[in-house]
Structure formats: structure tokens, C-alpha cells
Amino acid sequence: MSPDTESAGAARVAVSGGVKRREFLKVLGVSTAATTMLGCASEKVEKLIPYLVSPDQTVPGVSTYYATTCRECSAACGVMAETRDGRTIKLEGNPEHPVNRGALCARGQASLQGLYNPDRYRGPMARRNGQLQPVTWEEALQIFAQKLGETRSRGGAAGAVFINQHESGSFPGFLDAWLAGFGMSGHLSYDAGADHAAIAANRQSYGVAWPKLDFSAARLVVSIGADFLDSWGAMVPQQLDFADARSDHEKAPRLIYVGPRRSLTGLNADRWIDCRPGTEMAIVRMLSGQLPIEAASQTTGVNSAVLDALAREFAATAPSMVLAGGGGVDGLELVLAANALNQSRGNVGVTIKPGEGYLGFDRMATPAELRALGERMNSGGVSLLMVRGANPAFTLPKSVGFAAAMVRVPFKVSFSSYPDETSELADLILPDHHSLEQWGDAEPVRGTISLQQPTMDPVFDTRATSDVLIDVAKRDPGSAARYPIADYRSWLMSRFPGGAAGLSAALPRGFAAGSLGESTAPRPVPPVRVGTPIDQSSGNMYLVVYPHPLIGDGRGANKPWLQEIPDPVTKICWQTVAEMNPLTAERMGLANGDLVTVKTATGSLTLPVLRYPGTQRDTVAIATGRGHPHAGRYAKAGLNPLEILPAIEDRAGGVAFVSTKANVTKAGGHVLLVTTEGSARQHGRGIGQAIALADLRAGRPGHDTGASHVTEVAQNGGPETPQGERPAGGAEHGEEMPGDAPHQFLPGLRSPV
Numbered sequence: 001m002s003p004d005t006e007s008a009g010a011a012r013v014a015v016s017g018g019v020k021r022r023e024f025l026k027v028l029g030v031s032t033a034a035t036t037m038l039g040c041a042s043e044k045v046e047k048l049i050p051y052l053v054s055p056d057q058t059v060p061g062v063s064t065y066y067a068t069t070c071r072e073c074s075a076a077c078g079v080m081a082e083t084r085d086g087r088t089i090k091l092e093g094n095p096e097h098p099v100n101r102g103a104l105c106a107r108g109q110a111s112l113q114g115l116y117n118p119d120r121y122r123g124p125m126a127r128r129n130g131q132l133q134p135v136t137w138e139e140a141l142q143i144f145a146q147k148l149g150e151t152r153s154r155g156g157a158a159g160a161v162f163i164n165q166h167e168s169g170s171f172p173g174f175l176d177a178w179l180a181g182f183g184m185s186g187h188l189s190y191d192a193g194a195d196h197a198a199i200a201a202n203r204q205s206y207g208v209a210w211p212k213l214d215f216s217a218a219r220l221v222v223s224i225g226a227d228f229l230d231s232w233g234a235m236v237p238q239q240l241d242f243a244d245a246r247s248d249h250e251k252a253p254r255l256i257y258v259g260p261r262r263s264l265t266g267l268n269a270d271r272w273i274d275c276r277p278g279t280e281m282a283i284v285r286m287l288s289g290q291l292p293i294e295a296a297s298q299t300t301g302v303n304s305a306v307l308d309a310l311a312r313e314f315a316a317t318a319p320s321m322v323l324a325g326g327g328g329v330d331g332l333e334l335v336l337a338a339n340a341l342n343q344s345r346g347n348v349g350v351t352i353k354p355g356e357g358y359l360g361f362d363r364m365a366t367p368a369e370l371r372a373l374g375e376r377m378n379s380g381g382v383s384l385l386m387v388r389g390a391n392p393a394f395t396l397p398k399s400v401g402f403a404a405a406m407v408r409v410p411f412k413v414s415f416s417s418y419p420d421e422t423s424e425l426a427d428l429i430l431p432d433h434h435s436l437e438q439w440g441d442a443e444p445v446r447g448t449i450s451l452q453q454p455t456m457d458p459v460f461d462t463r464a465t466s467d468v469l470i471d472v473a474k475r476d477p478g479s480a481a482r483y484p485i486a487d488y489r490s491w492l493m494s495r496f497p498g499g500a501a502g503l504s505a506a507l508p509r510g511f512a513a514g515s516l517g518e519s520t521a522p523r524p525v526p527p528v529r530v531g532t533p534i535d536q537s538s539g540n541m542y543l544v545v546y547p548h549p550l551i552g553d554g555r556g557a558n559k560p561w562l563q564e565i566p567d568p569v570t571k572i573c574w575q576t577v578a579e580m581n582p583l584t585a586e587r588m589g590l591a592n593g594d595l596v597t598v599k600t601a602t603g604s605l606t607l608p609v610l611r612y613p614g615t616q617r618d619t620v621a622i623a624t625g626r627g628h629p630h631a632g633r634y635a636k637a638g639l640n641p642l643e644i645l646p647a648i649e650d651r652a653g654g655v656a657f658v659s660t661k662a663n664v665t666k667a668g669g670h671v672l673l674v675t676t677e678g679s680a681r682q683h684g685r686g687i688g689q690a691i692a693l694a695d696l697r698a699g700r701p702g703h704d705t706g707a708s709h710v711t712e713v714a715q716n717g718g719p720e721t722p723q724g725e726r727p728a729g730g731a732e733h734g735e736e737m738p739g740d741a742p743h744q745f746l747p748g749l750r751s752p753v
């Protein structure tokens with residue numbers, strides 16, 4: 001939904017008119033708005049009471065729209081927030097914003113359930129007698145100011161660490177200046193979901209952390225484990241650009257996806273090639289002409305005829321685009337090799353555009369830095385730990401021991417708005433405003449400043465961390481002189497091109513031309529713990545751990561909308577499952593919902609099986625994000641595979657998510673799967689029908705028998721109901737798919753599955 005002219009006009013009045021914001025947004029009589037947003041929760045629903053006395057420029061029941069920026073991930077998409085009677089009720093993408101062009105992903109939409117979340121901290125808390133107890137803001141700020149002063153006076157400033165959620169914009173620089181004022185080092189900017197191998201390799205190859213991927217300029221895209229339509233890189237702009245490219249039937253690029261698990265990107269591919277985990281480098285070397293096809297086939301387990309067809313198509317098609325996702329111990333080398341392939345094929349500047357890259361991936365701390373920090377904490381080298389918007393106690397493999405190490409730090413401060421596994425260990429909670437309640441900015445692409453403004457008054461007694469930092473700096477004799485400003489909003493205005501007037505003029509649109517001059521210099525990577533190639537004797541299956549498309553690294557787990565939306569690939573809700581190839585499950589006597597135990601050197605999980613044909617047959621795949629012990633009432637659902645993932649890293653300092661073998665055994669027992677999908681097949685009902693592109697282009701109805709399609713689906717993943725073993729690595733001999741009954745459909749149409 002985009003604001004109509006009248007509403008957009010209202011936004012302009014609201015932002016720059018004479019009514020003070022706090023008066024304008026004032027809502028009387030609402031103290032627990034959260035329960036109106038609980039999705040399917042059964043709690044009593046309370047009513048929001050609208051204005052008793054409306055400000056002059058508002059009409060009860062008529063919406064006002066505010067342009068702001070989504071902060072649910074570092075992409076910084078533009079948002080239009082619909083506000084009615086002082087409460088934000090709906091978010092949509094800002095159609096004019098250059099990053100997302102009106103689109104908003106499910107996580108962005110569900111930001112509202114963070115705003116009204118019933119588990120949010122109601123106000124500041126301090127640990128007393130071992131328990132976190134409510135305190136006033138004045139008490140909390142005095143404690144914080146006192147700890148900062150003590151840390152510095154005792155020579156402990158060098159041992160103070162601030163971990164901030166990764167973000168672009170002015171705040172990272174503001175924070176580092178504040179830390180320097182107390183003699184402390186710059187902060188660690190952490191995003192657990194980032195592909196650190198790809199970022200480091202892109203810097204080496206292209207000079208930028210994340211180039212623009214111009215799909216419309218490519219005729220062939222080969223993705224080697226890069227889930228670019230879901231959780232890999234600049235997701236929303238990549239989705240939009242790919243959809244645009246594929247909608248042009250004459251020039252649409254073909255997409256081939258290579259990897260052990262058919263992800264959302266894999267499901268959108270024309271062909272899926274299911275190699276064994278950890279063997280992707282052999283595919284890149286084969287495409288580079290460095291490895292014979294037969295040798296690549298031996299290594300990857302993929303049929304040599306399939307690889308031969310891939311090599312021929314790649315050699316014959318230009319321009320192309322080769323994308324590789326990290327995830328294994330050789331992630332950095334793999335992406336570097338894929339990038340070199342792009343360079344040798346002349347793709348850089350044509351389909352891979354470093355000059356139009358995204359800035360949201362710069363200055364990021366790696367998991368290796370967080371692991372090294374854990375070691376410092378364990379040895380008593382950290383005097384004060386401050387954490388805002390990050391949850392390393394949950395998002396790092398449990399074997400890193402971050403939570404246990406935190407206990408050794410004398411004083412921990414959390415700025416989290418919500419309880420989580422990290423704030424649970426804090427001594428002082430100074431809850432931040434939600435992003436829809438505070439000022440900020442971002443620079444998602446060079447030359448565009450995306451603006452963030454409050455769309456309503458705070459729901460609870462929280463404060464913007466930026467304003468808290470200014471407050472305690474003013475209390476400190478050594479820092480006070482540097483903060484003559486009233487608050488962070490004033491600071492932003494003083495830096496904005498054109499000052500306050502420039503900011504007011506830009507706010508209705510939500511972004512402006514200009515640059516914040518952020519540094520894009522990479523951080524040095526500390527010594528990493530690179531794992532050895534997979535020890536084949538350490539288990540009977542490869543373990544693939546991947547980020548959940550909606551819940552991500554876990555930050556969306558306490559939002560019922562994100563729990564309830566079926567995973568776009570597995571259709572599972574509220575549950576963590578072990579995805580296995582149907583042939584493998586059949587051999588082990590496992591039906592959907594049967595329990596298996598997945599055991600590694602660092603732990604075991606028992607969870608239900610989902611027979612997913614998009615799983616390589618030697619692989620068990622488990623999504624991250626669920627199974628929180630301390631992140632709220634909804635986040636407890638499911639299990640966390642990071643509890644059993646060994647703490648090994650790639651050379652860029654990222655976690656190696658796909659370099660472990662596990663023993664998978666039948667546990668006995670059965671649970672119902674929580675799924676919206678009764679069957680993955682249409683069983684002849686013709687719900688979705690398809691026509692060959694060649695027929696569509698030629699404008700003829702065609703009479704496709706479906707036979708060629710059956711072959712392609714079966715050779716890549718195998719049917720859900722196996723009628724016999726397929727040869728290793730993808731056979732050319734497909735099996736009839738249940739429900740694939742082309743003769744039952746309209747002339748020229750057939751069932752795609």
C-alpha cells in the first residue's frame with residue numbers, strides 16, 4: 001500500500017507543522033497495547049483507546065503515514081508506517097526508496113510485533129540479590145555512569161567492550177566517539193547471519209563488500225550454495241532484480257543451483273544439482289577447466305553427464321554470473337575461486353557491478369572476533385561488557401562458550417528491548433526504544449541517506465540508547481563538554497546536509513541524496529580456528545545448518561507472525577525438523593514426524609524428520625533460529641542446531657555451518673509435523689499448471705506430455721515417494737511423479753509437480 005496524496009500531505013504536515021510531535025502522537029489511556037498484535041495468541045485482547053482530544057491536524061480514524069527505515073536487518077529498506085489515532089498499525093515498503101522500491105519482506109512486516117511485543121522490557125532493570133528488578137531511569141543511569149567512571153579510574157577502559165547490532169548510518173561513528181571519550185576501543189558491529197567468507201572474498205576480488213548483482217544482464221546464473229533470494233546478501237533488492245530479469249521471457253537468464261540443500265533460490269532454479277556438502281570447490285574448478293569432469297563427478301557424487309551438461313552450457317553462454325556462498329571451512333577460497341571465474345569470463349562490470357554495491361556489509365565483526373572476545377572474558381580480560389541489539393549468547397555455536405564466559409565479566413550492560421539469552425546474563429538493562437519509536441539514519445547505498453523517525457510515542461518506559469549515551473556523557477566531567485546538544489535528534493540534524501531545514505524537507509520522502517561519509521575499511525580478522533576438511537569417519541551423514549528464512553539467526557523467534565508463516569521451502573511452522581531425502585529416510589524406516597537423534601562431537605538433538613526431496617541423500621539439514629530458553633513466550637518453540645555445531649571457522653572468521661558430519665539414528669517415537677502442506681504433490685488436481693516457455697514464446701498452446709519435466713525433477717532430487725533407488729549423484733532416468741498427469745489438464749498445460 002502506498003500513501004495516497006491526501007495521506008502523504010498529512011505526513012508532511014505531521015512532520016514539519018506546528019504541532020509538537022509528542023503532543024501529536026499522544027495516546028491517552030493505553031498502557032498495554034501489545035496484546036492487540038498477538039497473532040493467534042489466546043491472551044485477552046485489550047482495546048486501544050483513541051485520542052480523547054485530537055490535535056487539530058488529525059482526524060480520528062484517518063491514517064497518517066510516516067516514512068522511515070526498517071532496522072530488522074542491515075539492508076535498511078524504506079518503510080511507510082501507517083499510524084492511526086496515535087498507534088502504528090501497518091508497515092509497507094516505501095515505493096520511492098531506492099533499495100526496496102516498495103517491497104517489504106516478512107521480517108520487515110513483522111517489525112510491528114516487536115513494537116507491541118508483550119515480552120518487551122517495561123523499563124530499566126538492575127540485578128539485586130541475584131535477580132533483575134525494576135528501577136527508575138535515574139537510578140539506572142546513575143549506576144551506569146558510576147560503572148563507567150570506575151572502569152576508567154581503575155585503568156579498566158581498555159578492557160571495556162561494546163557489541164552493537166550491525167548497521168550503517170551515523171550511529172556507529174557516534175558510538176565510537178562516545179567510547180573514545182571514556183578511553184575505550186571502538187565497538188564490535190555484529191551480524192550473526194552475514195556470509196563473512198563472501199564479504200571478505202568480495203573485498204579481495206572486487207574491492208567492495210557486496211556488489212550489485214545485475215541479473216537482467218546475465219544469460220546464465222550459476223549459484224553454488226548462494227541463497228540470494230532468501231538470506232544471502234542484499235535480499236530484497238536481489239529478489240526484485242531477479243524477478244525483473246526473469247519476467248522478460250526473451251532475455252530471462254537461466255538459473256542453475258548447486259548445493260546439498262535445495263533452498264528457496266534452488267526452488268526457483270531451472271535445474272538443481274545436488275552435490276555432497278564440502279565438495280562445491282570441485283564444481284568451480286571444473287568450470288575453470290582445472291579439474292576433469294570425471295574427477296569432479298567422483299568428488300561431488302554428481303553424475304558426470306549432469307556435470308558435462310553444466311560445463312558445456314557455461315562455456316557456451318555469456319554474459320554469465322557465478323555466485324558462491326560460504327558456509328564451509330573452505331568458504332573464503334570457494335568464493336574467491338568463483339569470483340576469479342567471473343573475472344576470467346568478463347562478467348565483472350557487466351553482471352557483477354562493484355561500483356553500484358551495497359554499504360550495509362562494511363565494518364562487520366566476525367564470529368571469530370566474538371569467539372576471541374569469549375576467550376578474553378574467560379581469562380578475566382574484560383572489565384565491562386555492553387551489548388545492544390545482538391544476542392551472541394544464542395547466535396554463536398554453544399561450543400564457543402560465550403554465555404559461560406560472560407559470567408566471568410564483572411559488569412554487563414544490555415540495551416536490548418527484549419529479554420534474550422545475552423540480556424538474561426546482564427547486571428543492568430537499559431531498554432532501547434523500538435526502531436519505530438526513535439530517530440536514526442542509514443546509508444544503504446553510496447549517495448543515499450535513509451531516514452528513521454519515530455512513528456508514535458514509545459509503548460513502554462524505554463529510552464533510545466543514543467540518548468542514554470548522551471545523558472551519561474553529560475554526567476561525566478571528562479566528556480560533558482563534547483555533548484552540548486540536547487539529544488541525538490539534535491545531533492543528527494546538526495550533521496544532516498542542510499541542517500534542520502534539510503532534514504524536515506527530506507523526512508516526508510524518507511531518504512535524501514548525500515553521504516554520511518562512513519568508513520568502509522575492513523576490520524582485521526583475528527587468528528581463526530580453521531577446521532580441517534570434513535572427517536568422513538565422524539558420522540553417517542553430513543550436517544547442514546542454515547538460517548531460517550523468516551526467523552533468521554533467532555531475532556524473529558518471539559514474533560508469532562514469523563513463527564506462523566510456513567517456511568517457504570518446507571512449509572513447517574513453529575517447529576524445528578531434520579530434513580532428509582525421502583530415499584534415505586525410507587532406507588532408515590523413517591516416516592514424516594518420526595524422531596531421529598542427530599549427534600555430533602559437541603552434543604545431540606532429537607527432533608522429527610521431514611522427508612524433503614530437496615535434500616542431498618547423504619545430508620541432514622536443520623534451520624537455525626528457534627529453541628530459545630530466554631527470549632520470550634513464543635521463542636521457546638523448536639530446537640537450536642547451534643547447540644550441536646562444533647566451533648570451527650573459515651579463513652574469513654565466519655562459522656563453518658556445513659563442515660560437520662553427524663550420526664543420525666532412529667530415536668523411536670513420533671510427533672505430528674506442524675505444516676500447512678498435506679502433500680507436496682498436486683495429485684492430478686491441476687492447482688498450478690505450466691506451459692513450456694518455448695510454446696509460450698511461440699504463442700502456441702502446445703501438447704507437452706510432461707515427460708521431459710519428469711526427468712529433470714527426478715534426476716535432481718528424486719521423487720517424494722520412491723519407487724526404487726536412483727543411481728548415485730542424480731540419474732538421467734526419472735521416475736513417474738505422483739500427480740504428474742498432463743493429459744488431465746487443459747491443452748498445452750501440465751502439472752509442474
Ligand code: SF4
Nearest residue numbers: 070072073077105108
Ligand atoms: S530486508 Fe527485510 S528485514 Fe531487512 S531491512 Fe529490508 S524489509 Fe527490513
